[in-house]
Amino acid sequence: MNEKNSQIPALFLSPYDPAEHEDKIYAMWEKSGYFNPDKCIEAGVTHADAEPFTIVLPPPNVTGTLHMGHASMLATEDILMRYNRMKGKKALWIPGTDSAALATQSKVEGILYKKEKKRRDEIGREALMERIEEFVEDSKKTIINQTKKMGSSLDWDRYAFTMDDTRYKAVTEAFIRMYNDGLIYRGARSVNWDPAMQTTVSDDEVVYEETNSPFYYFKYGPFTIGTVRPETKFGDKYVVMHPDDDRYKEYEHGQQIEVEWINGPITATIIKDDAADPEIGTGVMTITPWHSTIDFEIAERHGLDKEQIINEKGCLLPIAGEFAGMHIKKARSAIVEKMQAKGLIERIEEDNINKVATNERGGGMIEPQIKEQWFIDVNKEFVMGPSAIPGVNEGETVTLKTLMQKAVSDSGVTIYPDRFERVYYNWINNLHDWCISRQIWYGHRIPAWFKDGAIKVQIDSPGEGWTQDPDTLDTWFSSGLWTMSTLGWPENTDDFRTYHPTSVLETGYDILFFWVARMILMSTYLVGQIPFKNVYLHGLVRDEKGKKMSKSLGNIIDPLEMIGKYGADATRLSLVVGAAPGNDMPLSEDKIKAYKKFANKLWNISRFVLTNVADADFEQVPELSTEDTKIIKNLHQAIDEVSANIDKFNLYLGAEKIYHYVWHELADIVLEESKEVLNGDDEKAKYARQYVLKECLVSSLKVLHPFMPFITETIWQELPDNVRDREILMVAKWPSH
């Protein structure tokens, strides 16, 4: 150990070890209270009238564990938070977790069945809820601790859970107001029914899986009709064809014909409707309104009968005659056999690929059913109340759909990258009424009461004989309120007035519809505000070959394991560099490793600078040489570029810029070229260069801080007081000049 090394903290003498510092640093931040903007104001590091900067954390599923998607989200948002906090804004980042009602209940029911061989009906609502809450309490801690490991500067004082009292209140308030305004209605409509989970699911939660199922052509009187689902065909007594289809012009709309069908002769009625595409098959189809949304719409248009063929458990009803009571899975082949025998089958295409609707959360098959449910009417006109939405005035007649459109088209909300704006409009244009009731127990119970066919919507029981709707609300109903409910709405809180609308909503493009659109809907309607000014959509984190990470592929990179091996800073940087907004990003362990090296590089740069400036007091601003001035100018240019990139949400460019500056300019050029000056005899020149190096180090640490908070703070803690403006880097001032 030489003389100079003895002047700097001993910890710099070994390579940087993240594990040694990260937890301690996070504890220090928490203890400082600076995650909470109120405390920042109290401590005088933020002005009371500073501009607010708010992000609500997309709440992770409470039963989940941290995966790379979360890690990337946390890194991105934390960079924005730390940058804006250092810029002096009132920075509030609100943490929370999501009950993920359907997914959670499904999971707990699964455990229950596996361990005790019991189904939910056997243990009852109360007991199941207890099991779920236990499970949730357990999991909650896990995800919160994992979130902290990433260095997230979340204000834990404001932690919110979708199922807690404040959020419950918001949900109830929203429901009642929408009901009173006629935007929520109860009606019998075609919905996606999951016979396994015994609940409805929303259109967005239905995913289609390709399966091979034979395509049957049946003789239906003089016509030939095709289907992959013979088991739904019992009640088909309408034949639909396009009005302009010349092949069938001899048939009149409303004309009745006798046809021989599965269980004997029936009377069929001809229906002419545009929905029948002459190009597909024979151009003729029969319809099953109860079990198909499209057919339901046709039936509605012409006022046709609708008959239920399949019950809620997936079994055939008496209309199926001899097949009644059979499960549809077994019934299909039996029916085909019978039709074959009756000579009703014209031909069968065996290798037909069909897409089967399944429930994304739980995986069961979806069977459309007509059911009495609660819906949000997206096309109902109402008069707008007080409005802070650009392009929407108080007193104007609007619909929820137009509000959602206007929020984006009139720039109240800006979406990054902008191509997703087109995707957003496209979705809204195709939007149907939103079925919000679910037949599961874990979730926000609907504040509606029934008695002898009467309905009352209110929080408490209207009295004797009224029973509450057993259904709960779609989880996205409460998620839609998230920016507001986390800030205390419907109470008129200080937080709500100060921090709403929020600044940025950062989330994956895959939930643009589920969540972003729903928040815009709720917020514009309920409070006449846009919920956020900017939407930043990140891509999916994939493996190094570009494949989706999944357990079955075994290609998961676990963020916690990576944090343990390479540190949170390296993990964060690997998730930000190269992650252009809206683009998927491949990630490999090598990439993370590379940024671990960078952390070490920074560590050694600091060691070099601190060693070489230890004898300087920095009481005077020195006279700078041309060379010194150039170094400072380059530093400022790098800072400006990083700032500009963060402002434009191009974090990936900002991160790359500062990485490149620190390694290949500061270390490779400035430090190398300074050695001569520092070892020379010109004391004035030496002092000037010491001053310059100090400036470079301090500014670099600041600019790197949002990206790599732990190592920069660790180094900052070792800086002498005369070179830093605040004791804690997290609240130091962003460099400006």
Add this chain to the structure above:
RNA sequence: GUGCGAUUAGCUCAGUGGUAGAGCGCUUCGUUGACAUCGAAGAGGCCAUAAGUUCGAUCCUUAUAUCGCACACCA
């Protein structure tokens, strides 16, 4: 079917109307003085194809091809 995106170094990707960049990898050389988790030097690309606009196109326009994604349809 409709829409969107991608196609640039061996790999993963940036980028710009004036004949190209990064990281990783590769080759050669270099360690007692911040760092081998390093430094220096280097190899490697008709920027998918075709036509057009232009003084000039990897970049703009239009087709084509391949890949990916979203939405819709699937009687």
